Amino acid sequence: MPAIFHQYTPAELYIGIDQPAIAPAENASETPSTGFRATGCAFLDAFVENLHHHGVHTTRYHAVLLGITPTELCFTLITLTGMTFTDFTTSYILLMAKDLLKDKKNDLKHISQCLGFGSYSGFYRFYMRNVKQIPSWR
Numbered sequence: 001m002p003a004i005f006h007q008y009t010p011a012e013l014y015i016g017i018d019q020p021a022i023a024p025a026e027n028a029s030e031t032p033s034t035g036f037r038a039t040g041c042a043f044l045d046a047f048v049e050n051l052h053h054h055g056v057h058t059t060r061y062h063a064v065l066l067g068i069t070p071t072e073l074c075f076t077l078i079t080l081t082g083m084t085f086t087d088f089t090t091s092y093i094l095l096m097a098k099d100l101l102k103d104k105k106n107d108l109k110h111i112s113q114c115l116g117f118g119s120y121s122g123f124y125r126f127y128m129r130n131v132k133q134i135p136s137w138r
Helices: 042-054 059-066 070-081 085-101 108-114 120-131
Strands: none
Touching: 042 059, 042 070, 042 085, 059 070, 070 085, 085 108, 085 120, 108 120
């Protein structure tokens, strides 16, 4: 059964370097400065802000930041986005990674740390598994 309200995708929320930093038409007076577009849903905005600032971590890690259980986080995220926690975070982190890889000033170790990976090798495996190519500057 499809949702009767708008379900957000990571691409709708993430503001990249190449995308104009403008809000949707109904909130044209507010320019987002956080790296993602606010939805008006306090839960989803807080989760995306945590994801944007803390990067890849477990469900439990993000649930603790929000003050809820991992189960509540997963079910709420499925309801608001139509995506599982893993699918949403993977898509969002890939958007961030591709954006960071566009800037040749960033070294790969710095990029992996910005995205929450403990080491470059973890980022490398994640990127290879999801994009099917070696992470490099374009």
